[in-house]
Amino acid sequence: MREHRFTVTLADQWGEGIVSYPTGSELDLDVRVESVHEGILVSGSVDAEYIGVCGRCLTDISEPVGVEFQELFAYPGEEETDFEVQDDHVDLETLVREATVLALPFQPVCQPDCPGLDPITGERRTEGTRAEKEAPIDPRWSALRQITDQGSAAQSRDPENTEES
Numbered sequence: 001m002r003e004h005r006f007t008v009t010l011a012d013q014w015g016e017g018i019v020s021y022p023t024g025s026e027l028d029l030d031v032r033v034e035s036v037h038e039g040i041l042v043s044g045s046v047d048a049e050y051i052g053v054c055g056r057c058l059t060d061i062s063e064p065v066g067v068e069f070q071e072l073f074a075y076p077g078e079e080e081t082d083f084e085v086q087d088d089h090v091d092l093e094t095l096v097r098e099a100t101v102l103a104l105p106f107q108p109v110c111q112p113d114c115p116g117l118d119p120i121t122g123e124r125r126t127e128g129t130r131a132e133k134e135a136p137i138d139p140r141w142s143a144l145r146q147i148t149d150q151g152s153a154a155q156s157r158d159p160e161n162t163e164e165s
């Protein structure tokens with residue numbers, strides 16, 4: 001059994017979402033490698049930090065991530081497996097990458113109760129504006145409102161008004 005601690009600098013970005021691990025960021029790995037009957041059992045933990053934006057208010061965020069992983073790298077045999085010992089080496093990249101990317105939040109937020117953006121001003125809301133209930137109608141919708149007003153007027157046209165046409 002051997003233990004290794006090392007730091008890896010990412011040569012490319014990991015993760016595709018609004019938060020990811022950028023190129024050049026560092027992963028601190030703590031890995032334990034054990035020889036077992038079927039192959040080599042690798043377990044360990046990785047500490048990294050993702051960056052990106054809050055999914056609600058688009059503020060820049062960065063958060064530390066700690067994730068554990070474990071996988072058996074089998075000796076090459078008749079059965080093909082996802083992880084194999086090759087030339088007396090185990091390649092941890094796929095394993096660590098999957099574990100680290102899966103640890104990224106689907107809906108990252110700057111704080112658990114982030115109030116998001118104000119739909120009128122586009123500014124980040126504060127607690128005060130959040131309680132506001134009667135928001136004025138968005139001017140972008142006013143054209144639609146005219147259309148619906150005309151529609152209902154045409155349907156309810158009074159027979160007395162027909163002489164106008």
Ligand SMILES: [Zn+2]
Pocket residue numbers: 054055056057058059109110111114115116
């Ligand atoms: Zn936010």
